[in-house]
Amino acid sequence: MPEALSLLCRVSAHPESRCWALAWSPSGTLLASCGGDRTVRIWGRDGPGWSCRAVLADGHQRTVRRVAWSPCGHYLASASFDGTTCVWKRQENDFEVVATLEGHENEVKSVAWAPSGSLLATCSRDKSVWVWEVDDEEQEFECVSVLSAHTQDVKHVVWHPSQELLASASYDDTVRLYREDDDDWVCCATLEGHTSTVWAVAWERSGQRLVSCSDDRTLRVWERSESGSGTEHSWKCVCTLSGYHGRSIYDVAWCHLTGAVATACGDDAVRVFEEVAAVAPGDAVTFSLAAHVPRAHAQDANGVAWHPREPGLLASCGDDGDIAFWHYQRPEGL
Amino acid sequence: MVGPGAAPLENANPLIYRRSGERPVTAREEDDELPDAIDDREIFDLIRSINDPEHPLTLEELNVVEQVRVKVNDAESTVSVEFTPTIPHCSMATLIGLSIKVKLLRSLPDRFKLDVHITPGTHASEHAVNKQLADKERVAAALENSHLLEVVNQCLTARS
Numbered sequence: 268m269p270e271a272l273s274l275l276c277r278v279s280a281h282p283e284s285r286c287w288a289l290a291w292s293p294s295g296t297l298l299a300s301c302g303g304d305r306t307v308r309i310w311g312r313d314g315p316g317w318s319c320r321a322v323l324a325d326g327h328q329r330t331v332r333r334v335a336w337s338p339c340g341h342y343l344a345s346a347s348f349d350g351t352t353c354v355w356k357r358q359e360n361d362f363e364v365v366a367t368l369e370g371h372e373n374e375v376k377s378v379a380w381a382p383s384g385s386l387l388a389t390c391s392r393d394k395s396v397w398v399w400e401v402d403d404e405e406q407e408f409e410c411v412s413v414l415s416a417h418t419q420d421v422k423h424v425v426w427h428p429s430q431e432l433l434a435s436a437s438y439d440d441t442v443r444l445y446r447e448d449d450d451d452w453v454c455c456a457t458l459e460g461h462t463s464t465v466w467a468v469a470w471e472r473s474g475q476r477l478v479s480c481s482d483d484r485t486l487r488v489w490e491r492s493e494s495g496s497g498t499e500h501s502w503k504c505v506c507t508l509s510g511y512h513g514r515s516i517y518d519v520a521w522c523h524l525t526g527a528v529a530t531a532c533g534d535d536a537v538r539v540f541e542e543v544a545a546v547a548p549g550d551a552v553t554f555s556l557a558a559h560v561p562r563a564h565a566q567d568a569n570g571v572a573w574h575p576r577e578p579g580l581l582a583s584c585g586d587d588g589d590i591a592f593w594h595y596q597r598p599e600g601l
Numbered sequence: 602m603v604g605p606g607a608a609p610l611e612n613a614n615p616l617i618y619r620r621s622g623e624r625p626v627t628a629r630e631e632d633d634e635l636p637d638a639i640d641d642r643e644i645f646d647l648i649r650s651i652n653d654p655e656h657p658l659t660l661e662e663l664n665v666v667e668q669v670r671v672k673v674n675d676a677e678s679t680v681s682v683e684f685t686p687t688i689p690h691c692s693m694a695t696l697i698g699l700s701i702k703v704k705l706l707r708s709l710p711d712r713f714k715l716d717v718h719i720t721p722g723t724h725a726s727e728h729a730v731n732k733q734l735a736d737k738e739r740v741a742a743a744l745e746n747s748h749l750l751e752v753v754n755q756c757l758t759a760r761s
Contacts, residue, residue, distance in 0.1 A: 285741075303741065329742075329745050330741060330742070330745060332738070348741075348742050348745055373742075374742050376738070392739075392742070420739070422738070438732075438736070463732070464732070464736065482732075482735070482736075514714065515735075533714070533737075534714075565711065565712065566711055566712070567737070586711075587711070
């Protein structure tokens, strides 16, 4: 099975530190990484390898936990333990801070852009999720809602691939969904089932399902249920993948090109799962392990990201400070 | 979290336990040709002299750490330590666990996976403290807090 995932290249991205997360630009020409060394680094293809195009070092005073590109690719947002989120404007390989979003009481854990590019979401250890409106012309950001549905540290936020529907994952073991309702933002669903911290969530391309990963060492796939009444969403867990991960699962990525699901785990491994096609309508949703690299990183794996244009190109990062680039080949017979 | 000197003491008269002797060095360990696996006693030696945040005593003297509650598997690169707070409502439990974790993070090779837990049944907030100590993101954020880091370093500084 290991041959399903082959190493293309490995770079020491945040030496003497840890690399927390990765994000591909929408066109896939650039990869952003961030880490405990307080920097964001921008990577571009260089022949068979990858080289650093820019180091964004003057934005944050503490660890940068996550990064996110705007859908147009002109902006990059970075969420930091210093309590702020920086928005960087890109001009070729030059990045300049155009806004610093302040307001969270302590560490900002994640940031995400809505598919329209007109909204930004951030979340924090202060238990809240903030929705910001983007004024593109003025490069201004205004907080339009503070959502306090979670009872603990919020770890991750991610927008639906085409709608203004937001998902958040928390230390309170739940995933919550939010939508706009009469000029205000409301929590419209709570997904309960994980028995420990939910570290990350990822949407399927259609937006009908999402997958969550947890400290409880399981993945759960959630589906929008037909039985939901009115405008309220009803979501149910349709599949739990347990027994595959040795420690906490820190990140999950659902490829919008191939449908493959990749995970980054505290047991140093990177794994890929594939959905098993149902034989008859109404059959249970099942996924099987398609690839497993036990020592993908020398320490915990923290992040995984599928390339948005090239099917099978996967990047991962870890506490060893490295970024690894992988080619995934779907095994035959799956 | 409170630092040392923040009176009154929570547990004014703790039981004090006898310290263990020096670890005997075996003939095998003196042979430089043979590989030395890290064992329970070595891990215990790293943590037994950590200072209690409240008393001028070590974690060993307060029986917070014991060698039998240290489990090492060198081949699988795992270390598990259970520690026993002196009283079930000890507000220092997270700080003590963090000090043990930091000591091991600084002393052991990066390949080791560290699990630091409260001895089952010995603390009222056992689950909450264990969850915090296991959350490496929160541990990383805590160690960027200069005040907290100073308190941890005090616990880790060997007394003369």
